[in-house]
Amino acid sequence: MIPRHHLPIVDPELDALIVQEEKRQHDGLLMIASENLASDAVLEAAGTVLTNKYAEGYPGKRYYTGAQYIDQIEQLAIDRAKKLFGAEHANVQPNAGSGANLACYFALLEPGDTILAMNLSHGGHLTHGHPVSLSGKLFHFVHYGVEQDTEMINMDNVAALAREVKPKLILSGFTSYPRAVPFSRFAEIAREVGAYAMADMSHIAGLVVGGVHESPVPTHDVVMTTTTKTLRGPRSAIILCKEQFAKQIDKMVFPGMQGGPLEHIIAAKAVCFKEAMTDEYKKYQQQIAINAKVLAETLMAEGLRLVSGGTDTHLMIIDCTPLGISGKQGADTLAECGIYANFNMIPFDTRKPADPSGIRLGTPALTARGMKEPEMKVIGKLIADLLKNPTDEQKEKTKGTVREMTSK
Ligand code: DSN
Numbered sequence: 001m002i003p004r005h006h007l008p009i010v011d012p013e014l015d016a017l018i019v020q021e022e023k024r025q026h027d028g029l030l031m032i033a034s035e036n037l038a039s040d041a042v043l044e045a046a047g048t049v050l051t052n053k054y055a056e057g058y059p060g061k062r063y064y065t066g067a068q069y070i071d072q073i074e075q076l077a078i079d080r081a082k083k084l085f086g087a088e089h090a091n092v093q094p095n096a097g098s099g100a101n102l103a104c105y106f107a108l109l110e111p112g113d114t115i116l117a118m119n120l121s122h123g124g125h126l127t128h129g130h131p132v133s134l135s136g137k138l139f140h141f142v143h144y145g146v147e148q149d150t151e152m153i154n155m156d157n158v159a160a161l162a163r164e165v166k167p168k169l170i171l172s173g174f175t176s177y178p179r180a181v182p183f184s185r186f187a188e189i190a191r192e193v194g195a196y197a198m199a200d201m202s203h204i205a206g207l208v209v210g211g212v213h214e215s216p217v218p219t220h221d222v223v224m225t226t227t228t229k230t231l232r233g234p235r236s237a238i239i240l241c242k243e244q245f246a247k248q249i250d251k252m253v254f255p256g257m258q259g260g261p262l263e264h265i266i267a268a269k270a271v272c273f274k275e276a277m278t279d280e281y282k283k284y285q286q287q288i289a290i291n292a293k294v295l296a297e298t299l300m301a302e303g304l305r306l307v308s309g310g311t312d313t314h315l316m317i318i319d320c321t322p323l324g325i326s327g328k329q330g331a332d333t334l335a336e337c338g339i340y341a342n343f344n345m346i347p348f349d350t351r352k353p354a355d356p357s358g359i360r361l362g363t364p365a366l367t368a369r370g371m372k373e374p375e376m377k378v379i380g381k382l383i384a385d386l387l388k389n390p391t392d393e394q395k396e397k398t399k400g401t402v403r404e405m406t407s408k
Helices: 012-029 040-046 068-085 096-110 134-138 155-167 181-191 206-208 243-257 264-274 279-301 328-337 364-368 374-387 393-407
Strands: 090-092 114-118 140-144 169-172 198-199 221-224 239-241 315-319 340-343 360-361
Touching: 012 169, 012 340, 012 393, 068 090, 068 206, 068 239, 068 264, 090 134, 090 243, 096 134, 096 198, 096 221, 096 239, 096 243, 114 155, 140 155, 155 169, 155 181, 169 181, 206 279, 206 340, 239 243, 279 315, 279 364, 279 374, 328 360, 374 393
Parallel strands: 114 140, 114 169, 169 198, 198 221
Antiparallel strands: 090 239, 221 239, 315 360, 340 360
8 A cells, every 4th residue: 555645634535535445455355356456566656747747649749748758658558568468569548448449449340330249248348239338339249158058158159150240340358258268269260251350358468468368469450458457457458459450549549539648547557567577477367367266166166156167267257046146145245244246147147237146256356465275265165155144143254254364
């Protein structure tokens, strides 16, 4: 946590709320799969005077004077992103993943064009063409999903659908699919049907850096990632692409989608990329995946049903149906005891998105706190015991164990 010298005096009301959130993060088991704990160096970069500077344009081509240092900072972020992921081109300006996805679609396609992407309730994302999202309103999405029996993607079915609907773009990369994404097969199918290959690797970008998951960068035309999740940077996004798409992507991010870039956040991304080049970081990513496997095995050994029967990544989804509770009830009970997860749709869910059947759990933040296999076993048992038997007595017992673990 970074000491604050001015905020407590200038705005004690706000500072007190931040103190409470710091305490919640410290005292809880943060298991929301898309959350993580950015390093103090990342937080420091995000809280600098760089926020004062307008720098519309790109390094060397700004619409404002006085951008000589900002140029160097943004170039550092670009160079590091390219090196980290082995990309031909990087745009580090997207403020967030949703806008970055839209920028990719608009850079490559015309409104109304067909995109083949994963169904949201099978693990996709709102911006992968859900009707309530601008993506779904502006482009014609056709969705693939998982198979009912395995709850995994059958790539032969994806290929058959691609041949039938002839999309202009095929999108892979998911938010609640616990299995490895066969990126090179997606790219192969895209090539076969003459579509662009795009990946949204937001959830697994850190695992890609750690060598735990196949990278989509060599095989895909365009790859988007947020920088928050396994990657452990600031809340933001980047787009990586082949050189031939560089101009289109840059033009669509600015001036297409955004004005002045958030240079303080770009600086924080640069710090994250530097951290991600270390051996320690790679070990951290490997531990995230090991922890997820151990947690999943523990939950299943305790009798809980996991979607697809396990995980290859940092996340897993408990199906609460056999427990006789909804995912929301389960997630609320866990949160009451300081274990934070999110309720989530499961494939072929018969319940509604606001009260679905699943709970999604992830290990990035627990691993960032140094927790390993023994802690995963304790946490798995704790979660299973509580969900099976959410009595006041069990809740008190859980709260005690959470306090004990997080105070270490
Ligand atoms: N909302 C994020 C998640 O939790 O997966 C994705 O944007």
